[in-house]
Amino acid sequence: MRILFTAHAGKSHLRLLIPLAQAAVRAGHTVAVADDESMREESVSYGLEFFPAGFDWAKDPFCVEAIALPLFRGDQEAYEDGLVECVLGPPALAAARDILAVAADWKPDLIVREGEEMGGLLAAESLGIPHIAVAGGSTHLLPPAVTNGPLNALRAELGLPADPDDNSAYRHGLISWLPAECTGDDLDPRTLRHYRQTAPYRSDDKALPWLAELADDKPVVYASIGTMAPSMPWKSDEVLHAVIEAVSGLECTALVSIGVGRDPEEFGEVPAHVRLLTEWVPQDVLLEAADVFVTHGGHSSIREGLRSGTPMLVTPMYDDQPNSAEHVADVGSGINLPAYWVTGETVTEALGRLLTEPAFRLRAAAVRRSVLACPPVEQLVTDLEELVAVHAAQEETCVS
Structure with a gap:
């Protein structure tokens, strides 16, 4: 199984995905990260192959106006609105196109994305492969009622048909590293599953x-x-x-x-x-x-x-x-x-x-x-293997 992980530029954003990526490697799967170039060194420190895709929001004029200015003013409500605009706007489309370019040669069977990174989702749907989201800190701002309309607009930009599924952002799975009592009712429960987080290993971890x-x-x-x-x-x-x-x-x-x-x-x-x-x-x-x-x-x-x-x-x-x-x-x-x-x-x-x-x-x-x-991350790898196998069987049935 070949798994491509996608995230926004930021060490903590990438770190959210690393326990699963490293568990997949231990299970014998091929893994890579697609992220802004600034995350190359960080990805390599975790022992993962890296492809540049997307960009750093802090340097993008659209996101600076939508997010950085409210952040500077201390306007939390405007900041959250701006974040949703960026997640479901032009940055997602640009990231999707970069990820598709990577996938043309690398050919993933599955894309696992940070919950607020929609480029991976759009790329997966263009490729006809499953996509999984790992809930991050702001995923609660992106329930299906918020994501469905804007995602359909982005699908149209990529030549994809609109999707009537109101849970299309998470239909293959939404993963949380926290137990249910710690997420409350923030996340849509239909495909939400909880797994036990582990500490990722970095090659530059130091003795203390x-x-x-x-x-x-x-x-x-x-x-x-x-x-x-x-x-x-x-x-x-x-x-x-x-x-x-x-x-x-x-x-x-x-x-x-x-x-x-x-x-x-x-x-x-x-x-x-x-x-x-x-x-x-x-x-x-x-x-x-x-x-x-x-x-x-x-x-x-x-x-x-x-x-x-x-x-x-x-x-x-x-x-x-x-x-x-x-x-x-x-x-x-x-x-x-x-x-x-x-x-x-x-x-x-x-x-x-x-x-x-x-x-x-x-x-x-x-x-x-x-x-x-919670079930261990190794169980999540097994569950993803099953997801990919079922999807492949369905695709084969459709072709035949």
Whole structure:
């Protein structure tokens, strides 16, 4: 089986697909990634063949106007509207054409796409092969009622007939790495299936010997604002400063990721028990060592926090983060503290609760058990093998 994975440019977007891609490779299948050129190095670090397709939304005038300006203004509603316009607009059509060019030689049997990446869907339908979506942080903004009309308009651009199926975006399957209690009613249930997430392996994963040297008489607080927010300091630096102020006054060991390559001196002098991280580190490893996770609420971080059973303080700023933060609070695994409420005092109070109130730790452990109860990713590979085989048999019957 040949599986082509498609995503939007962004490390966390690609990371959503990697556990399945690596499991497929282990099962003997041929796998490749089609994404913006900026994701080549990231794909190779996971050991995957790469093809350039699509483009970086941050450099596209259409998406900049639709998304970047509302983001800069802090207008969440306009941002979400702009995101849907980009997902179901010209960027999807351009990506589909690039993916079709790749597929002409590579000849995939199946396309697996990030839930918000519609170019892969359009390419799969042009090729007459199945497509699977893996739900990302903003997939909840794309129910069938939203996607069906615009997708038919895009199909017409590719010379495809309109599809009357109101679930056409997810008809072959919608996959979530979170259990049902963590997705609520966000996702259409008709083809939704839940599987157990695993931590992807990167060739540049580093040993972290200093973890073994942390104080054994203090709780460990790990804080990170992801890979994208550090590039927007006007949104993230206030949060980082507040977190550093809070952990500086707590009896804990604090590991604070401030962004790859940033100068720690930007944040002033910190006490000895606070370590500012400026290199990429495997977050799943740090979460296993942490007693509390302070996160911006990106989908990958939330998934990894729930998977590790680490109580979370979520400080959402934009995009899918407010929705994810609400889910964490709803299941009792943490506290939702929107960025506009974040100060040194509010973070100190929230961390105090997470470190001292057993209910958060117990609920986080219970949710982790729900994650572990889901079928493993290897079962998903088997299910995809069956999907492709059934589709091929149907196609053969139609031809004959």
